[in-house]
Amino acid sequence: MKQAMIIDCHGHYTTAPKALENWRNQQIAGIKDPSVSPKVSDLKISDDELRESIENNQLRLMKERGSDLTIFSPRASFMAHHIGDFNISSTWAAICNELCYRVSQLFPDNFIPAAMLPQSPGVDPKTCIPELEKCVKQYGNVGINLNPDPSGGHWTSPPLSDRYWYPIYEKMVEHDIPAMIHVSTSCNACFHTTGAHYLNADTTAFMQCLTSELFKDFPTLKFLIPHGGGAVPYHWGRFRGLAQELKKPLLEDHLLNNIFFDTCVYHQPGIDLLSTVIPVKNVLFGSEMIGAVRGIDPQTGNYYDDTKRYIEASKILSDDDRFQIYEGNARRVFPRLDAALKLKGK
């Protein structure tokens, strides 16, 4: 059997040079005092700095752990769509997307970009389309990250099933790109960002789809729900039962042609559950490395987020299953990734 290419569908540029954060802080300061607002051209990050930030971090760990290619998007918690207005988000998204693009150009075999959108609470999602199209057409992005809650934990936008979001979906379908449904920093004190808000958003997004007919309107629309689908696989019986109460079709037919889960679940029993209840065709390898959980698990001596180990150690998955999770499913869910690989003879 062909050795799988290990494609990590969930990587963020969490290790960008400090200059990026400094620029962002300056931009935020400029919301209150426009006289201190930075220009885009004030941000100077050299190719060498980018190389160093990647080689010493993501690429080093990818080599150590044996993954080949990461779908790489701007740092999720730094999207912070709740800060400022559309112009603030627009400038910030353009900067972050350009950096991920540059990383993909510097390491074309190891990184391929996915875009953040310049979302802003209460602003028509249509306004995100120019950035989306630039990223797809000029930067070779193969997917987007869509934030279902740009308010940052106040959940003031309509559900993902609402026509409000349709302009984005029309573009996704047109360009054949999936969206990872990924929130950003919580500014609601109730929700810890990576320990509650991220997982809640995953569960919430799934249920918004379950109660709706969204995928009847967009049969080819694809959502990747990160963090192993939040609470969904653990409560798969509950969701099957709720669909039944709501007179929806079986989840396999109702949602699983359109919804996929990554493997960002940081222990063996979790990955085993995911592999037991969710069809293999709906699971994509992901680690969210270097992300929320960077430590070493004292119970195993390995990094919590070295999710490849759990997949390797699984007694549930066959070699063919592993191939699909590592490579096959990613090529199918991200057709532009597949096309880019084929262009290189991969």
Next chain:
Amino acid sequence: MKQAMIIDCHGHYTTAPKALENWRNQQIAGIKDPSVSPKVSDLKISDDELRESIENNQLRLMKERGSDLTIFSPRASFMAHHIGDFNISSTWAAICNELCYRVSQLFPDNFIPAAMLPQSPGVDPKTCIPELEKCVKQYGNVGINLNPDPSGGHWTSPPLSDRYWYPIYEKMVEHDIPAMIHVSTSCNACFHTTGAHYLNADTTAFMQCLTSELFKDFPTLKFLIPHGGGAVPYHWGRFRGLAQELKKPLLEDHLLNNIFFDTCVYHQPGIDLLSTVIPVKNVLFGSEMIGAVRGIDPQTGNYYDDTKRYIEASKILSDDDRFQIYEGNARRVFPRLDAALKLKGK
């Protein structure tokens, strides 16, 4: 080995006579038009009606499934603390708690009450104490349901770790009663009540405890997190890793003397995961029957919420584990339940 008493720690009075809902609707109508506000005395439900609502529903299923005793609280989704002001909630809680008390008097071997609180968004939790104390002292309640989000999905209250909630905790400790952390209906269109809001609240509550030192201030405070702990056991590695990043003690020491999970997880793989990662001493049998998921699972031919079957079929749990989950842990977490049983020689 002694046959366990099967104690279901999570039952709500979801089958109350229709007159209750009609009265509530009238109460809600009265918020806009006080001339139509009902009096408490307008609600008339006879003992026979109560008996019938229980005998044909919960008690019938308890007998069929083989559970003995249910810790019984008012219907969670009907608490709806976001409706009206404190007075509205106060009257409503008193009515609902009285009904559960009456059920416990009519069926003293099968039901023992837990109280809802008259919470209201933005109102000092201290105002709940008279109802809490009445329920404990006069009605023999053995626990309370505490809503961490009385706004119904807008999450406008401080986290559970905030001193805001301490007056409730002081009374809980004084009376040695645990709280089930249970939200009510979501009035935020983003969150489906039983498919998203409930599970999100479970995860959120756990993480609020994890980031805090709440149980240093209240070493004997006990929280029961329902629905199998939301996303927590599935992401146990993530939570262990986050605690490590935050320089907290191991979760066993940091939280598991105070936090417990029920078994309201509606499929075998979920219960197996729960049993694998969470110590047996922290798991209490619960079904939330008759609740959100009332159907029969076509994959098994059994009710989704017949959670006893999953525990019976578990290959992970020993007979002693099952005894603890069915009876031992509930007696320890609900000391007033244990005392009430002992008074009856049980």
